[in-house]
Amino acid sequence: xxxxxxxxxxxxxxxxxxxxxxxxxxxxxxxxxxxxxxxxxxxxxxxxxxxxxxxxxxxxxxxxxxxxxxxxxxxxxxxxxxxxxxxxxxxxxxxxxxxxxxxxxxxxxxxxxxxxxxxxxxxxxxxxxxxxxxxxxxxxxxxxxxxxxxxxxxxxxxxxxxxxxxxxxxxxxxxxxxxxxxxxxxxxxxxxxxxxxxxxx
Amino acid sequence: xxxxxxxxxxxxxxxxxxxxxxxxxxxxxxxxxxxxxxxxxxxxxxxxxxxxxxxxxxxxxxxxxxxxxxxxxxxxxxxxxxxxxxxxxxxxxxxxxxxxxxxxxxxxxxxxxxxxxxxxxxxxxxxxxxxxxxxxxxxxxxxxxxxxxxxxxxxxxxxxxxxxxxxxxxxxxxxxxxxxxxxxxxxxxxxxxxxxxxxxx
DNA sequence: TAAAAAATTAATCATTTGATTAAAATGTTT
DNA sequence: AAACATTTTAATCAAATGATTAATTTTTTA
Numbered sequence: 001x002x003x004x005x006x007x008x009x010x011x012x013x014x015x016x017x018x019x020x021x022x023x024x025x026x027x028x029x030x031x032x033x034x035x036x037x038x039x040x041x042x043x044x045x046x047x048x049x050x051x052x053x054x055x056x057x058x059x060x061x062x063x064x065x066x067x068x069x070x071x072x073x074x075x076x077x078x079x080x081x082x083x084x085x086x087x088x089x090x091x092x093x094x095x096x097x098x099x100x101x102x103x104x105x106x107x108x109x110x111x112x113x114x115x116x117x118x119x120x121x122x123x124x125x126x127x128x129x130x131x132x133x134x135x136x137x138x139x140x141x142x143x144x145x146x147x148x149x150x151x152x153x154x155x156x157x158x159x160x161x162x163x164x165x166x167x168x169x170x171x172x173x174x175x176x177x178x179x180x181x182x183x184x185x186x187x188x189x190x191x192x193x194x195x196x197x198x199x200x201x
Numbered sequence: 202x203x204x205x206x207x208x209x210x211x212x213x214x215x216x217x218x219x220x221x222x223x224x225x226x227x228x229x230x231x232x233x234x235x236x237x238x239x240x241x242x243x244x245x246x247x248x249x250x251x252x253x254x255x256x257x258x259x260x261x262x263x264x265x266x267x268x269x270x271x272x273x274x275x276x277x278x279x280x281x282x283x284x285x286x287x288x289x290x291x292x293x294x295x296x297x298x299x300x301x302x303x304x305x306x307x308x309x310x311x312x313x314x315x316x317x318x319x320x321x322x323x324x325x326x327x328x329x330x331x332x333x334x335x336x337x338x339x340x341x342x343x344x345x346x347x348x349x350x351x352x353x354x355x356x357x358x359x360x361x362x363x364x365x366x367x368x369x370x371x372x373x374x375x376x377x378x379x380x381x382x383x384x385x386x387x388x389x390x391x392x393x394x395x396x397x398x399x400x401x402x
Numbered sequence: 403t404a405a406a407a408a409a410t411t412a413a414t415c416a417t418t419t420g421a422t423t424a425a426a427a428t429g430t431t432t
Numbered sequence: 433a434a435a436c437a438t439t440t441t442a443a444t445c446a447a448a449t450g451a452t453t454a455a456t457t458t459t460t461t462a
Contacts, residue, residue: 014439030319032233036420046441051421107318114315116371117308118231129372152383153390156373160365161358167368168360170317171330182353189354196401197394215409237450247411252451254409409458418449428439 015053017043019063026064027111032118034061065115065123072112073129075101080138087141088195095162095190102166103180110167146198154198161190216254218244220264227265228312233319235262266316266324273313274330276302281339288342289396296363296391303367304381311368347399355399362391 012020021043025034036057040047054060075097079090102108116123133139133155142151165173165183173179213221222244226235237258241248255261276298280291303309317324334340334356343352366374366384374380 028319030231030233030315032231033319035418037418047420048422048442049440052439055421057420110314110318113311113368113372114231114318117311117315118234120371120375124375130374130377149390150383150386153387156366156369156387157362157391157394159369159373160361160363162361164361164365164368165357167314167365168357170321171314172357172360173331174321174325176331182351185351186354186357189350190358192401193358193394193398196397200393200397236448238448248450249412249452250410256451258450403462405460405462407458407460409456411454411456413453413455415452416450419447420445421447422445423443424441425443426439426441428437430437431435432433 014043014045014049018045018050018053018060022060022064023067026061027068027107030111030118031061031065031115065112068108068112069123071101071105072108077132077136080133080136083137085137087138087145087198090138090141091158091194092191094158095187095194098162099183099187102163103183106166106169108166109163110170113167142198154194157197158190158194161186161193215244215246215250219246219251219254219261223261223265224268227262228269228308231312231319232262232266232316266313269309269313270324272302272306273309278333278337281334281337284338286338288339288346288399291339291342292359292395293392295359296388296395299363300384300388303364304384307367307370309367310364311371314368343399355395358398359391359395362387362394 018039021039025038025042029038034057036050037047039060040050043050050057050060054063076094079085079094079097082090085093138155139151142154146154165179165186169179176182219240222240226239226243230239235258237251238248240261241251244251251258251261255264277295280286280295280298283291286294339356340352343355347355366387370380377383
């Protein structure tokens with residue numbers, strides 16, 4: 001009747017097998033197109049087990065979604081709020097870390113954006129991203145350096161240049177062989193460009 | 202038994218009412234989460250009529266998708282292949298036209314990208330975007346001006362700075378009052394930045 | 403205006419799908 | 433090993449959903 005308290009981990013625990021399968025299938029097909037049977041099959045378990053461990057498709061999805069959401073945004077906040085870092089350092093680290101993360105998880109941003117798009121209400125509460133950014137050390141530094149340009153423009157450009165290639169990958173780079181190398185190369189370019197943009201008068 | 206040959210257009214024709222409803226519902230929920238009943242209701246028609254006119258959900262969707270795909274990319278190609286335009290002119294017009302289009306259709310890029318992501322095989326054939334770009338006048342001009350930087354980096358940055366705010370709108374700007382004004386303001390900024398990036402050594 | 407064609411509807415089907423149930427298998431405790 | 437709890441399975445349910453059918457209404461044609 002009740003859920004397993006101590007992890008059994010015979011190999012990997014059943015719960016973990018289901019989570020892993022859910023990760024894979026949800027990320028590939030999205031929530032709506034995913035059938036719980038797909039996940040059960042991928043995990044090599046009986047369909048009823050999925051409901052035994054996670055109650056419902058929705059509950060299982062929320063776990064995956066929260067994980068992916070955090071993965072996508074946890075890169076940002078430690079950096080943009082670190083008062084010990086200069087503006088230039090923030091930019092460098094941000095671009096470096098983000099592209100490294102995205103090379104490892106190229107489908108991450110489009111997955112998160114797609115699901116939020118289809119179901120914005122469900123995630124309304126969790127999203128104070130704009131507020132968190134607005135009050136950040138980064139924005140303060142930008143405003144100080146360039147009072148004449150809205151910081152949001154610089155941030156959007158930084159994120160756009162960094163994230164967009166991964167978001168557009170299915171269309172623009174679906175079978176581009178040197179994609180990862182190109183993104184590595186891009187780190188230095190973006191960093192230089194953003195710095196220059198903030199110098200331009 | 203057979204489909205209407207001449208448009209009846211009593212008010213708007215039934216076919217057009219269905220298309221319009223399909224546009225709205227598909228764009229909002231995506232293919233998988235859309236039920237044909239939603240579309241029928243939105244169009245104010247009987248469900249069977251939808252199949253009478255369009256055979257299947259899939260066929261109807263393909264029509265909408267093709268339309269949206271064209272809308273998203275038809276901005277690019279006339280411009281990037283116009284040999285009469287200088288590089289700077291291309292950039293100006295591209296940014297100007299794209300942002301204007303996106304202010305009118307903010308959900309366009311994320312819709313198209315989301316659907317391609319979930320079903321890449323279905324759209325494989327139609328996507329020679331990378332090839333079309335590779336052989337464009339724009340790429341030639343960029344390569345000539347800056348043989349030391351892959352043109353794809355400039356193009357990705359241009360598209361990233363332009364499209365990304367709309368793609369990320371549900372997360373970053375979901376209730377940002379001055380969004381459209383901000384995007385208008387952005388036209389000149391992006392144009393200036395891209396030109397500067399191509400001058401930087 | 404009668405006949406034919408086209409458009410529209412209500413009712414119904416067959417599948418799919420998320421979820422549950424009751425029983426069986428496995429593991430744990432005493 | 434007996435009693436109990438936990439995990440797993442096969443079978444089944446009920447609702448949702450894409451699609452069809454057969455009849456009715458409306459429009460067009462002759």
